[in-house]
Amino acid sequence: MDKRLEQIRDSERKSHTEIYTASELYQEGSWLSKPIKSVRDLMPLFQNYQELHVLDLGCGVGRNCIFIAQHYQNIPCVIDCVDILELAIEKLCANAEKYGVSAGIRGTVCPIEKYPVREEYYDLTLAISALEHVDSEKSFIHKLQEIQTGTRKGGVVCLVVNSQVKENDISTGAEMPAQFEVNLSTEKLLTILRQTFADWTVLKSSVQSQQYDIPREWGTVSLTSNVVSFIARK
Secondary structure, eight states, rough: HHHHHHHHHHHHHHHHHHHHOOTTTTTTTTSSOOOHHHHHGGGGGTOOOEEEEEEEEETTTTHHHHHHHHHHTTOEEEEEEEEEEEHHHHHHHHHHHHHGGGGGEEEEEEEESSSSSTTOOOOEEEEEEEEESOOOOHHHHHHHHHHHEEEEEEEEEEEEEEEEEEEEETOOOOEEOOSSSSSHHHHHHHHHHHHTTTTTTEEEEEEEEEEEEEETTEEEEEEEEEEEEEEOOO
């Protein structure tokens, strides 16, 4: 692992450990209080399924996957959950037990770029603020292609990716190196997504500017990004 990648992953590990330690899943007032709206809106698409295979890349402590498992408790629903952070998977398993869905949650500690996506297996793949943390742009494109081939006919991908990320030190206003392994321009990201899923039905493609404060090794930074939400059906 090169020094830049190691430094970024150490910084992300610190910030996520702090967040996951400070907040409980579905705690009011925290960013973990509920699954993202895009995931909630997808649930009617699978209401007639007899079984469901889901992949959650960058699952964290279960914000989205536990909601899905609860929603589909009446059918066999298996969710493969992947995160680079061991603490996240530990808390995911504890949360799955707490919310009565541990039978359907399979947690794996692994960098996303190294996780093999099974071909034509998944009905739904989630990657929420996750794919920008693979180790390179080449890995990013390859993982999108794996997701494409790993989806069954009629299956859905739900991708949320940060682009054009900037970080500024709160105390000084100085711009700091963005702690993202892949930091594409919004235009390039959209082009890659459209090309990869060219023959799919796009259900949503949007860009939203966001700003929030996040802890880093050197202090708190103000992070701004263009968040691309892309949902498509095969």
